[in-house]
Amino acid sequence: MDEPRECPNCGSKEYVVSRNQELVCADCGLVLTEDVFDLGAEWREFSSEERDKRARAGPPSTLTMHDKGLSTTIDWRDVDARGHRLDPRRRAEMQRIRKWHARSRVYQSSERNLASAMSELDRLAGQLDLPRRVRQTAALLYRHALERNLIRGRSIEAIVAACVYAACRRTSFPRTLADVGRYTRVTRKELGRSYRLLVRRLGLQMPIAQPEDFIPRYANALRLSQRTQARAQSILMRARTEGITSGKDPTCIAAAALYIASIMEGERRTQREIGEVAGVTEVTVRNRYKELVRKLKLGVEV
DNA sequence: AAGACGAAAGTGGTTGA
DNA sequence: TCAACAACTTTCGTCTT
Numbered sequence: 604m605d606e607p608r609e610c611p612n613c614g615s616k617e618y619v620v621s622r623n624q625e626l627v628c629a630d631c632g633l634v635l636t637e638d639v640f641d642l643g644a645e646w647r648e649f650s651s652e653e654r655d656k657r658a659r660a661g662p663p664s665t666l667t668m669h670d671k672g673l674s675t676t677i678d679w680r681d682v683d684a685r686g687h688r689l690d691p692r693r694r695a696e697m698q699r700i701r702k703w704h705a706r707s708r709v710y711q712s713s714e715r716n717l718a719s720a721m722s723e724l725d726r727l728a729g730q731l732d733l734p735r736r737v738r739q740t741a742a743l744l745y746r747h748a749l750e751r752n753l754i755r756g757r758s759i760e761a762i763v764a765a766c767v768y769a770a771c772r773r774t775s776f777p778r779t780l781a782d783v784g785r786y787t788r789v790t791r792k793e794l795g796r797s798y799r800l801l802v803r804r805l806g807l808q809m810p811i812a813q814p815e816d817f818i819p820r821y822a823n824a825l826r827l828s829q830r831t832q833a834r835a836q837s838i839l840m841r842a843r844t845e846g847i848t849s850g851k852d853p854t855c856i857a858a859a860a861l862y863i864a865s866i867m868e869g870e871r872r873t874q875r876e877i878g879e880v881a882g883v884t885e886v887t888v889r890n891r892y893k894e895l896v897r898k899l900k901l902g903v904e905v
Numbered sequence: 906a907a908g909a910c911g912a913a914a915g916t917g918g919t920t921g922a
Numbered sequence: 923t924c925a926a927c928a929a930c931t932t933t934c935g936t937c938t939t
Contacts, residue, residue: 852929873908884931889910
């Protein structure tokens with residue numbers, strides 16, 4: 604079976620897991636892997652003293668070994684297999700074993716939680732096309748949530764989705780709650796609740812989403828030119844100085860600005876097309892764009 | 906035929922008593 | 923906790939291209 608590997612650089616067998624889930628040599632800092640979860644072994648949880656005290660028996664529990672390995676339970680009664688009482692010496696030993704057993708289970712359960720959470724995170728992030736930095740932010744948030752015991756009693760899926768959304772917000776990578784919700788079984792309501800919980804309990808402060816953030820993504824989906832994008836951006840800038848943007852759904856504003864820009868630049872898209880990529884109805888695109896035209900006095904011949 | 910339009914009624918979330 | 927409220931959606935009939 605696998606012994607903890609030696610660091611190829613300095614020979615140390617001590618490792619730490621860095622913030623972004625990389626396995627790092629504790630002595631020289633060499634990064635050994637970027638994906639610690641694939642190792643499947645829990646030995647990295649043993650700190651130096653612990654490892655000396657604990658002799659390993661059996662293989663490392665892998666992620667696929669759901670309830671095997673260490674998770675056998677130990678009877679609380681101080682009797683042996685034949686039902687005879689144990690002598691005090693044996694009893695003390697059993698106490699010790701139970702204690703460690705319980706501790707290892709705590710590790711295991713949080714490890715297992717983390718493992719399934721990370722695979723869910725990966726799946727969700729993949730569907731949403733999230734870049735690495737957003738995924739890492741999400742993973743970090745999840746770890747914090749786990750440390751703060753926010754997961755217990757809630758579904759992993761919900762918290763993961765909330766972390767993903769929060770990560771998008773934090774990194775100003777524009778995905779809406781609805782976008783995230785689209786790829787998870789978690790209901791919108793539950794997702795929103797989890798997200799608020801996360802923000803509150805982790806003391807996060809979020810930059811509010813700006814309409815501008817959504818322009819590139821929508822424009823891309825609609826195959827609109829850079830000129831049109833720039834035009835939309837400048838419309839939004841003016842809208843902001845006029846104070847029209849506050850209180851409205853930023854995606855709606857972005858959609859409306861793009862609609863106007865597409866007409867001005869001669870690459871008209873229908874209200875429906877734009878509404879579709881922005882996830883709003885044609886009616887709302889219309890209302891917002893009418894408002895923009897009126898308040899900004901834009902000369903758009905329709 | 907498809908898109909744009911606007912009115913009216915309905916929905917889910919926020920706010921403030 | 924409840925009601926009022928604003929933003930947004932749905933639906934639908936009509937007008938424009």
